[in-house]
Amino acid sequence: MDCHDAVQLLGICGSLRNASYNRALLRASNDLAPAGVHVTTFDLAAVPPYDGDVEARSDPSRVSELKRSIQQSHGLLIATPEYNNGVSGVLKNAIDWASRPPVGSVLSGKPVAIMGASTGRGGTRKAQDQLRQALAFSRADIVTGANVAVAEAYAKFDEHGRLMDETSIRDLTALLEALVKTIALHVHACKAA
Ligand SMILES: Cc1cc2nc3c(=O)[nH]c(=O)nc-3n(C[C@H](O)[C@H](O)[C@H](O)COP(=O)(O)O)c2cc1C
Incomplete structure (x- = not known):
């Protein structure tokens, strides 16, 4: 990854539905991101199921695009449903696709912030724990110290999918700042090298 002044974040939504609260959370991230930070999203709909035989021949094109998008980003912002x-x-x-090859995958050392929204009371905490474990296996640099777990999401977004809840907005702002700080440490190390 090159050292840039602008920060490019790749948003990944674990829900495919159009009116997804998690998709809405990624949109809110774009609005709340500090100046100079840009969030683009990668749609997972066309990523095929992982198959080691297919991988042995070559990555499907959408998987190559996913890996390239991750590699070219400074960090990932993952919104998971539960x-x-x-x-x-x-x-x-x-x-699973992005974690391959197991040594030196595009996830290795990648700054990643995890968040989520659910209609239940846990706000995706269990899903986020699972996601942390999966990403830790690939040695991703998972952002800590800020948590975005939007519980009972139907009450936190308006009818246009805009995040209205003050606590969630504050938490999301803190998560974005923590992700940018983590990325800054990486870029500093890159410039020093
Ligand atoms: C198969 C399925 C399982 C679900 N399990 C949970 C759950 O374990 N905990 C929870 O809080 N919500 C659960 N939900 C409700 C989701 O939180 C809700 O559908 C939410 O809107 C999904 O995220 P999205 O809006 O980004 O699509 C489940 C929904 C589905 C479709």
Whole structure:
């Protein structure tokens, strides 16, 4: 990764539905991001199921695009739903592809911030724990110290999908700042090298 002044974040949403609260959380991130920080999103809909035989021949094109997008970003912002106390299948599948090869994958050392919104009371904490474990296996640099777990999401967004809840806005702002700080440490190390 080159050293740039502008910070490019790659947003990944673990829900495919259009009116997803997690997609809305990524949109809110774009609005709340500090100046000079840009969030683009990668749609997981066309990422095929992980298959080691397919991988042995070559990565499918959408998987190559996913890996390239991760590599070219300064950091990841992952919004996870919670399905049956865990990460959604599409998100786990994308992590599985991106984690390959196991040594030196695009996730290795990548700054990652995790957040999530659910209609339940836990606000995706269990899914976020699972996601942390999966990303730790690839030695991603997972941002700590700020938590965004939007519980009972139907009460936190307005009818246009705008995040209205003050606590969630404050938490999301803190998470974005923590991610940018983590990235700054990486860029500093890059410039020093
Ligand atoms: C298969 C499935 C399992 C779910 N399991 C949970 C759960 O374990 N905990 C929870 O809080 N919500 C659960 N929900 C409700 C989701 O939080 C809710 O559908 C949410 O809107 C999904 O995120 P999205 O809006 O980004 O699509 C589940 C929903 C589905 C479809």
